[in-house]
Amino acid sequence: MSFTIKPIAYVKNSRQEIEDDHWGSIISEIELVEEVSELALSGITDFSHLEIIFYFDKVSDDKIQYNARHPRNNPSYPKVGIFSQRGKNRPNKLGLTSVELLSHNERTITVRGLDAINGTPIIDIKPIMKEFLPKGEIKQPNWSTELMEKYWD
Template identity: 40%
Template sequence: MLVSEFAQRFTKQVVAVATVIGGHSEPRDDFQGGIESIIRLNRDYPLETLEGIEEFSHLVVTWHFHQASPDDVSLHARSPRNNPLWPRTGTFVHRNHRRPNQLAISYPRILRREGHDLHVTDLDAIHGTPIIDLAPYFTDMGPRGEVREPAWPSEMLRKYWHSGTE
């Protein structure tokens, strides 16, 4: 089976479970912090599917870059944010909309729950973003052992979680 055939078959089975309401109005590279938004669970799901979620501080949210075009996909090595000071890295080393499935994972903080609405902060998706899946963050499911990474991600993301008013 070709990759494209698999992707077509897979995407027919994936449905958004929620939508982002409020928060950021447009994509941006930095200043993602301190913004509150709502993850509104589709009304097709009974309220009990969220029972107990408020006991957790953070979520694992899988979402789709819904404003990106398939033409944005970039299957080659390039410098992050096109900064020549950072090394060329491959498509699967970047965490942006240029990957084949244009999916992202975020870890917003839960502020409160009101019915089908999860009020969160520090979600770097924009208003209208389809949420593919959500789950509570379990510390014991996080990375095991020492985490290693080069210096450029920290340099690149230095202002990512700033509010923009600092």
């Protein structure tokens, strides 16, 4: 089975190259494509945070990971499967990030903390609702905490 997904928007920001860290201060505009009505964003400012689903369009097919690897190719981290990490070299090249909504103006929303480079296609935008947040304590391995130390700084 295969299917087609068309971008609903594109990212505009100052990040031109794929980088692993320092995404927290990045301000991005997400501008809807012409085929999507600006009415699709009606009511969005009632939410403080959004989930942005995007496509890693700069990842070449020969870089896709289907097996286990060391996160960031760091041998001090354990080999884990691609579905046990959030790397960009995923089989379907999908990214998901929670962002802070800063403003909305007609066809454009401005967000903070989107870890996608300029020109990245946006697949979907969803509001974050408390009822969809995880219940209970979140568990994760130490290597992931170390890996993320400078991601948002």
